[in-house]
Amino acid sequence: MELLINGTTVQLSNNITTVSDVIDYFIPDRPAVVVEHNGNILTKENHSTVNVKDGDKIELVNFVGGG
Amino acid sequence: MEQRYSRQTLFSPIGTDGQRKLQHAHILIIGAGALGTSTAEMFTRAGAGKITIADRDYVEWSNLQRQQLYTEEDAQNRLPKAIALKEKLEAINQDVRIKAHVTDVTPWNLEELIGGVDLMLDATDNFEIRMIMNDISQKHNIPWIYGAVVGSYGISYTIIPGETPCLHCMMEQVPLGGLTCDTAGIISPIVQLVTAHQGAEALKILTGNRDALRENLVSFDLWSNQHSSIDVQMLKNDNCSSCGASPSYPFLDYQNQTRTAVLCGRDTVQIRPSSTRKPDLKRTAEDLSPLGEVEQNPFLLSFSTGANRLVLFQDGRVLVHGTSDIAEARSLYHRYFG
Ligand SMILES: [Zn+2]
Numbered sequence A: 001m002e003l004l005i006n007g008t009t010v011q012l013s014n015n016i017t018t019v020s021d022v023i024d025y026f027i028p029d030r031p032a033v034v035v036e037h038n039g040n041i042l043t044k045e046n047h048s049t050v051n052v053k054d055g056d057k058i059e060l061v062n063f064v065g066g067g
Numbered sequence B: 001m002e003q004r005y006s007r008q009t010l011f012s013p014i015g016t017d018g019q020r021k022l023q024h025a026h027i028l029i030i031g032a033g034a035l036g037t038s039t040a041e042m043f044t045r046a047g048a049g050k051i052t053i054a055d056r057d058y059v060e061w062s063n064l065q066r067q068q069l070y071t072e073e074d075a076q077n078r079l080p081k082a083i084a085l086k087e088k089l090e091a092i093n094q095d096v097r098i099k100a101h102v103t104d105v106t107p108w109n110l111e112e113l114i115g116g117v118d119l120m121l122d123a124t125d126n127f128e129i130r131m132i133m134n135d136i137s138q139k140h141n142i143p144w145i146y147g148a149v150v151g152s153y154g155i156s157y158t159i160i161p162g163e164t165p166c167l168h169c170m171m172e173q174v175p176l177g178g179l180t181c182d183t184a185g186i187i188s189p190i191v192q193l194v195t196a197h198q199g200a201e202a203l204k205i206l207t208g209n210r211d212a213l214r215e216n217l218v219s220f221d222l223w224s225n226q227h228s229s230i231d232v233q234m235l236k237n238d239n240c241s242s243c244g245a246s247p248s249y250p251f252l253d254y255q256n257q258t259r260t261a262v263l264c265g266r267d268t269v270q271i272r273p274s275s276t277r278k279p280d281l282k283r284t285a286e287d288l289s290p291l292g293e294v295e296q297n298p299f300l301l302s303f304s305t306g307a308n309r310l311v312l313f314q315d316g317r318v319l320v321h322g323t324s325d326i327a328e329a330r331s332l333y334h335r336y337f338g
Helices: A019-026 B002-009 B015-023 B034-046 B072-076 B081-092 B107-113 B127-140 B167-171 B188-206 B281-291 B326-337
Strands: A002-005 A008-011 A033-037 A057-062 B026-030 B050-055 B097-102 B119-122 B144-150 B153-159 B217-221 B226-230 B260-263 B268-271 B293-297 B300-305 B308-313 B318-321
Touching: A002 A019, A019 A033, A019 A057, A057 B153, A057 B217, A057 B226, B002 B015, B015 B188, B026 B034, B034 B050, B034 B081, B034 B119, B034 B144, B034 B188, B050 B081, B050 B107, B081 B097, B107 B127, B119 B127, B119 B188, B127 B144, B127 B167, B144 B188, B153 B167, B153 B188, B188 B217, B260 B326, B268 B326, B281 B293, B281 B300, B281 B326, B308 B326, B318 B326
Parallel strands: A002 A057, B026 B050, B026 B119, B050 B097, B119 B144
Antiparallel strands: A002 A008, A033 A057, B144 B153, B153 B217, B217 B226, B260 B268, B268 B318, B293 B300, B300 B308, B308 B318
16 A cells, blocks of 8 residues: 655555554654644544545654653 | 844845834743754844743753753853853843743743743743643733654644644644653754744744744654644634633643653653742752762752762752652652752
């Protein structure tokens, strides 16, 4: 499956089915993220229910605390 | 002297009108680390009216790699960051009034610091203070600009009360447990990229150019060459307890304040005593000198014993270095400071 993540094309295995899987794959240790999926902001309840498919566009913004 | 701001007033969206507004503006910068030193220098050079800086820490050698303006002498003398920064800024532009506070920001002292402030800039290193800033911003209708960095990654968002979602609205959508401490190091270029975004948005707000604000939440990674910009307007929540229709400002509650904090990635615990009694640094130094090595400057006292170093500030706070165990830090605190 090919996804466009933060503007970069990424190949992912077909084991990845939901937005949650995508988050776990890219940010395993700190999943404090706001996610936009094909132009729609997701609430956190939707992370595990929204499925991803080939060609989807995902923006992941990770909240970090350093300064 | 009239030439001083000529390149900024030639920039037509600012002009002499915007410059005049900036010269009457009061900015509160919370934190004087990497982000805070950068934005403070920016607005000192740009000619802000007044800049207030609040920081709880002192300069260390590990800061010099990215925290601009600080010198080896500052690290040697363990000068509080707010004091060291004020000194440098005053040498850059004597017309800007700089106020320095060596303090850990709490809801109570922030209520005082916020007086007359037009904009708050986030240069803190933790979410506890940011959520307090967020509630104060909503309560007093003062915008603030979130900025944070870790590794080669940075993020920023401009929060305008009554218009944009607040940090609490956005964090509601962040799964619990995700906010772990940042131990991944940091490179200087990402600091400059985040403060470039914070600074540009601040200039727009303070020179009367709110139409030009970015609106999106932005993030970037300078190492993996990724960036992201998303419209988060729909995360604004009418039921938000910070910015909704009937706010309770939960992060200003006494119950929600911690008195001890582990400073992430630094093997340090901060202890903030509940009494407001100011310590007598000179006397404490005399009492402790038979027990270990004591060093002192007008702002703090540093006491080394075995693997630990305890630093006592004038406001009564203590940093216990050499442990990240709160119980151990408390016991060391009570052993030496009563
Ligand atoms: Zn809110």
